[in-house]
Amino acid sequence: MRNNGWTEEAWRLAIVLLGGALFGALIGHLAATTLVLLGLYSVGHLYDFKRFISWMDDPVSREMPIRNGVWGDVYARVSRLLNSQAQRERRLQILLDQFQSAAEALPDAVVALGPSDEIRWVNQAAQDVLGLRAPGDYGRPLANLFRAPAFQQFLSARDFRKPLELPAPGRDGQRLSVRAVCSGQDQLLIIVQDVTERYRVEQIRRDFVANVSHELRTPLTVISGFVENMHADGELCPVPWRKPLALISEQTARMQQIVEDLLLLARLEGGGSSLRQEAVDVAAMLEMLAVEARLLASEDIDISVDIASGWHLEAEPGLLRSAISNLVVNAVHHTPPGGEIVLHWVDEPHASCIVVEDTGEGIAPEHIPRLSERFYRVDTGRSRERGGTGLGLAIVKHVLQVHEGGLEIMSTPGEGSQFICRFPARLRAEPRGTLGTGAGGRR
Ligand code: ADP
Numbered sequence: 001m002r003n004n005g006w007t008e009e010a011w012r013l014a015i016v017l018l019g020g021a022l023f024g025a026l027i028g029h030l031a032a033t034t035l036v037l038l039g040l041y042s043v044g045h046l047y048d049f050k051r052f053i054s055w056m057d058d059p060v061s062r063e064m065p066i067r068n069g070v071w072g073d074v075y076a077r078v079s080r081l082l083n084s085q086a087q088r089e090r091r092l093q094i095l096l097d098q099f100q101s102a103a104e105a106l107p108d109a110v111v112a113l114g115p116s117d118e119i120r121w122v123n124q125a126a127q128d129v130l131g132l133r134a135p136g137d138y139g140r141p142l143a144n145l146f147r148a149p150a151f152q153q154f155l156s157a158r159d160f161r162k163p164l165e166l167p168a169p170g171r172d173g174q175r176l177s178v179r180a181v182c183s184g185q186d187q188l189l190i191i192v193q194d195v196t197e198r199y200r201v202e203q204i205r206r207d208f209v210a211n212v213s214h215e216l217r218t219p220l221t222v223i224s225g226f227v228e229n230m231h232a233d234g235e236l237c238p239v240p241w242r243k244p245l246a247l248i249s250e251q252t253a254r255m256q257q258i259v260e261d262l263l264l265l266a267r268l269e270g271g272g273s274s275l276r277q278e279a280v281d282v283a284a285m286l287e288m289l290a291v292e293a294r295l296l297a298s299e300d301i302d303i304s305v306d307i308a309s310g311w312h313l314e315a316e317p318g319l320l321r322s323a324i325s326n327l328v329v330n331a332v333h334h335t336p337p338g339g340e341i342v343l344h345w346v347d348e349p350h351a352s353c354i355v356v357e358d359t360g361e362g363i364a365p366e367h368i369p370r371l372s373e374r375f376y377r378v379d380t381g382r383s384r385e386r387g388g389t390g391l392g393l394a395i396v397k398h399v400l401q402v403h404e405g406g407l408e409i410m411s412t413p414g415e416g417s418q419f420i421c422r423f424p425a426r427l428r429a430e431p432r433g434t435l436g437t438g439a440g441g442r443r
Contacts, residue, residue, distance in 0.1 A: 005073030012069070016041055060086075108193045115186035117141055117155060129168075129176070129194055142190065151178060165195065175199040210266035213259045220259060224252040254387060261391040265374070268319075268398035275402060279312040279429035280320055282354060286343040289321070293328045293341065300337035309347045311428040315403050323399035326392040327356040327419045333386060334417070335360035351405075351422045359416040368409050372397040396421070403427065 016037050024033030048071045055062055055075070059082055064075040100121075103110045109126035111119060118141050122132045130146055137145060143152045148169045154160075160180040168174035177195045180188055230237050231245045286305045293303050313320070324343075331341045335358045344355040363371070363378060370376045375390035377383040383390060396419075397407050404424050411417035 005068070005070040008068065009070040013041065108191050111142060111190040111192070112183070113142055113188040113190060117143060117188065119145075120187075126192070129192055131170075154178065155180070165199075168194075206266055206269055209262055213262040213266065216255070216259050217263075220252060220256050224249065224256060227252060254384075254389070257387070258389045258391065261389050261395060264322075264395060265391065265398060268395070268402055275316045275319075277314050277316055279432070280315050280317050281431070282309070282311075282313050282345045282352075283307040285317075285321055285324070286345055286354070289325055289328050290343055292325070293332050296329065297332040297335075297341075298337045300339075301332065301335055302340045303332075304340075304342050306342055306344045306346075309345045309352050310431065311347070311352055312431050313352065313423055314427040314429050315423070319399045319402070323396045324354055324356065324421065326396050327421075330392060331356050331358040331360065331417075331419075333388075334358065339416075348422070350425050352425065352428055353423070354421040356419045356421075357416065362413040362415050362417055363409070363411040364413050365411075368411060371409060372407060 017034065020033050020037035021030060024030035027033070048066060051065045052071065052074065055065060056078075059078065064072075064079065066072050066075060100123075103123045106123060107125060109129040110123045111126050111130070111132065112121040114120045118139050119132065119137050121138070122130075122134050126132050127134060132145060143155055146169065148166055150164060150166045154164045160182070163177045163179045165175065165177045168176050173196065174194065175196045177193045179191045179193075181191065183189045227245055227249045231242070231249055237245060283305075286307070290303050290305050297303060328341070328343065335341055339359040341356070341358045344353070344357065346353050346355065367376075367378050371378075372393040374394045376393075377388065377390045380390075393407075400407050400421055400423075404427070406422050408420040408422065409417065410420070
């Protein structure tokens, strides 16, 4: 079947050549007759080729001019190709329609971006939440229309692991959460969710905890003051009361610590806008913390400092110190005699890290993801016994967050733990006295 056209064409050519040869032989001009016939044969094909080209201008609505021979074959194959392409396009269109109606039904705003972050498509929610127009804004860069510096930075940094939460530009009180997903080559899907309600509930919870803590502060100070006085005054305090008073004093101190920690957490959750940052000499800070830890720890624990970075760090000194001190005190509490604690200050290609490493009891893997939750303890009884509030690591995490850093915990039960506080390289500061010389800069 497939060679029909070609066989027919071969026969046609053979007949033309044979007929021509016979005729040429009869009239005595064999070569000239053959040449003329071949010429006519080529002109015929040229004419068919021209018809084919003009048919290709609109193959769908025009009739095929030739249905047999080699050209019939060509027309049939091209038609088949065009038909299957049209079918594929129809299927794609159906899929596209289904995707678009699903995306239209989403309550979240969806914006599809092209290679230069220009808008290709938006759903209805994107028009409502972001005020984009379809198709009026198609082709325009999204960053020009969604004008928030945090969003522009998010888009250009190309780090989409975490969603970005920000106040909606131009809409008071509204809060948005933006996620970005790479969808195919050079295509980005921006998904924006209105999180105003969730944020408001979180804000209420934060305010509630902060207010309760604040209200408890004064009564606790009064109670603790009186208890201290009664306990301290040997004559005023009858013997049977001494033990209970000592207990009350201890527990009041614990409550005061919890209240202070909760207030600090509330302040940290409020964001880092009020941070008073300065270049902190991390090496000197770690040396000081090591000295304090040696006073706290048993003599058998070896506590040392390893400084491999020459940078200072832009941070709020008080917060940074209290976070790292939390980690060091934890390391002391969880490292038995004979163990070792090392405080490192090291550089990575894009970050600088303070690492508190111990050879203590370690932590089982199932606890690690939850350690920085408020009041989460591996062993609640033991933590309470030594006055732990269960808020230490939550504070550390928040202190790092307001410095745009992060906490990583690595631990092996029975071998020890590493608490890695990672700060972005942009917080590195030249040590005083070396400004402009580049000294100490392990970049
Ligand atoms: P706590 O007040 O109980 O110390 P934290 O938030 O500081 O609260 O720590 C949470 C829990 O993490 C602790 O109860 C302890 O079980 C575990 N932990 C913290 N640091 C270490 C460490 N260096 N080694 C082993 N376990 C640790």
